[in-house]
Amino acid sequence: MPVIEIEGLTKTYKSGLQALKRVDLSIAKGEIFALLGPNGAGKTTLISIVCGIVTPTTGTVTADGHDIQSDFRAARTKIGLVPQELTTDAFETVLATVTFSRGLFGKAPNPAFIEGVLKDLSLWDKRDAKIMTLSGGMKRRVMIAKALSHEPDILFLNEPTAGVDVELRRDMWAMVRKLRERGVTIILTTHYIEEAEEMADRVGVILKGELILVEEKTALMKKLGKKTLTLNLVEPLDAVPADLSDWDLTLKNEGGELEYSFDANAEDTGVPALIRRLEALNIGFKDLNTRQSSLEDIFVSLVHRNGAAA
Amino acid sequence: MTFNGYGVWAIYRFEMARALRTIWQSIVTPVITTALYFVVFGGAIGSRMQEVGGVPYGAFIVPGLIMLSLFTQSIFNASFGIYFPKFTGTIYEILSAPVSSLEIVLAYVGAAATKSAVLGLIILGTAAFFVPLQILHPIWMMTFLILISVTFSLFGFIIGVWADGFEQLQMIPMLIVTPLTFLGGAFYSIDMLPEGWRTVTLFNPVVYLISGFRWAFYGQGDVAIGISVAATLAFFAVCLAIVMWMFKTGYRLKN
C-alpha cells in the first residue's frame, strides 16, 4: 500500500493563480522521492497541502491510509516537515525548541531520544544556545531536528540543502540514508540535481503545476540517457566535413574537439562506423572519451521541451 | 488520540516561558502603571472626591483599574501570541501539527488568560498597599476575573489572527477598549452622570463588566449582577463563535 496517495489534487490561490493542476501521485513506503521543478512550479504548494499548511481546492490526500483532512490527527502524527524557509523562534534554545516540537506532535517527553537526534545532527553541544546565535547551516539542522523530534514515518525535506556547505550536505545525505534504513519515507525537493541523482529512488518533475513525469531514477536515466563521445583531434578542423553529415557532430574547443552525441540504448550507436569513416578521411585523434548525460541534462531538456510546448 | 494534551501543554508552556523571559514587560510595567494611577487618581484627585456609595474613592476605582489591565493585557498577550508566529513564519509548525483548532485556542487563550489573571491579582495586591480593600464576594470576584481574562484573551486572539501589521495589534485596544473602559465607569459610578449620558453609557458593553466586578467587591454596581453575568457570557460566546468560524474557514491562517 502506498504511504502517500494523492488524487486529483488542485490548488488555486485566492489571487486566482492556479498553482497545481490535477496532481496524482503515489509514494511507496520507504522510498526516497525527489520532486524537481523550476522556481514557482508548485513544489512547496504540493508539500504544504500534504502537511496541512495549505488547504487544497479539490482532490484528496492520504498519509499512511489516513485522510489528511477528515483524519488529520492520525495523518499529521506520521509526518515531519522541514520547510524551505529558515523560520525559527530566535529567542528559544535549541533543546527547548526541539522538545517543544515533540510535545506539539502529541508525543510523550523522551529526553534520551531528543539527545540522540541532536547528537546525530551535531547540535548537542549547542543545545543551550539561543537559535539566533547559530549560523544558517546550524539553523537548518535545528529545523531538521524539530521535524525528527516526533519520530515521523514520512519526512518532507523542502530544499534541505539550500545554502548549505559541501560537508553538511554530505552529512545530510548520510542522515537521509540512515532514516531510510529505518523505514522512513522521504520526499525531498532540491535544485541540486546531483542530489536527486545521488539519493532518489524515484524522481518526479513538476512544471507549472503539472506533474509531467514520474519515473524510477535509473530507468529515467537509461530511457532518456544520451551519451556523448568526445574526440581530441590531432589537427583542428575549421568545419565538420560534409562526408560526416550522417552523424550528429559538433566542433568544440576551436575545432580541436569533435563531439558526437548518441543514444546509448540504440542497437546501432553509430560509433564504430564513425571511427572507420574518420580513418578513411584521414582525420586523426589523440584521445577519446564518452560521457553519460546526467539527470541535470535530462531535467534541463525536459523543462525546455515542455516550456516551449506550453 | 482524541485530545492532544501534550500539544496543548507544549504551546501553553512556550507562551508562559515567553512571558517569563520578558517578565519586566509582562508584570513590572503594569504594576508600576497601576501604582501611578493610585498616586494620581486615588491620592491627588481622590482626596478631593467624596465617597462613592459609601466606598472611599481610592478603593472604588480598584475594580475598574484591574479591569482596565485585564482588558488590555489579555488582548495584548493573546494577539501577540498568535500574531508573532504568523509574522515570523513559525506558525507552519502549529498548522502542520496534530492539534485541532480548539486545542490551539485552548493553549494560546489559556496562556494569555493565565498571565492576565495573575497580573490582575498582582494589581489587587499592589492596591491593598494604597487603599483599604474589601471583597464581599471573593468567589464571584475570582469568577469574573477569570471569565473576563478568558473572554478578552479570545478577543485578542481574534485580533491577532486578523491583524497583518503590528499597528493593527495596537489599534483596537487603543482606539476602542481603553476609551470604552474610561467611559464605562472605571473611575466613576454612572449614577454621577446626567440622565441623558447615563442612557448612552448603557450601550457601552464595558459598563456591565466593570459593574459586575465592582459588585463582587462592594456589593453594589451600576446594573444588576445578573445582567453583568449575562453580558459577560454573551461577549464570551460571541468571541468563541468568531474564533471557531476563523478556524473553520482557515481565515488568515491558511492559504
Ligand SMILES: Nc1ncnc2c1ncn2[C@@H]1O[C@H](COP(=O)(O)OP(=O)(O)OP(=O)(O)O)[C@@H](O)[C@H]1O
Ligand atoms: N500564498 C500564496 N498566494 C498566492 N500565490 C502563491 C502563494 N504561494 C505560492 N504562490 C504561487 O504559486 C506558485 C507555486 O509556488 P510554489 O511556492 O509552490 O513553487 P515552488 O515550486 O516551491 O518554487 P521554488 O522552487 O521557488 O520554491 C507560484 O507561482 C507562486 O507565486
Ligand SMILES: [Mg+2]
Ligand atoms: Mg518552494
